[in-house]
Amino acid sequence: MIKLVIFDADKTLWDHYNISEFQDPLTLAGRDVVVDSKGRTLSLFPNVRKTLEELRRRGVRLAMATWNFPHKTDKVLKALELYDYFDLIVSRDYPYKFVMISEIIREFRKRNLNLKPEEILFVDDRRAHFGNVWIYVGKVNCLEMWKDISDHLEIISKV
Incomplete structure (x- = not known):
């Protein structure tokens, strides 16, 4: 049973490839669109909010590794x-x-939540990260966004 879903951010939750290049000030150009001072934009992918809300409603812990x-x-x-x-x-x-x-798992342990790797689902747009996760962390369930699934709502069925 999945107790924790860990999300990547860039190209997984939103369409921009590197928010580290964004310059202040950031402004909201709609509920799901952020624009920086240079005119760069990012848009949240469809159904991200619904997915996060449903996972929380089900008691699944959420984390981000970006x-x-x-x-x-x-x-x-x-x-x-x-x-x-x-x-x-x-x-x-x-x-x-x-x-x-590994840092996320350690932090949850400090909060008295001991998670086994197989109780974790990691969602990232780059499969290249999965190998080291499996080698160093263990049998974490991994989904490649846009290859293994094509909509965030599909994550709910994997939990």
């Missing part, structure tokens, strides 16, 4: 009003998702 500067991730999540959906956000300036996922 290769971005932490302050940029926080600003975008807060602008989109998504920040509070996540129990943990690990945003780092390096691409090692297995390190981030």
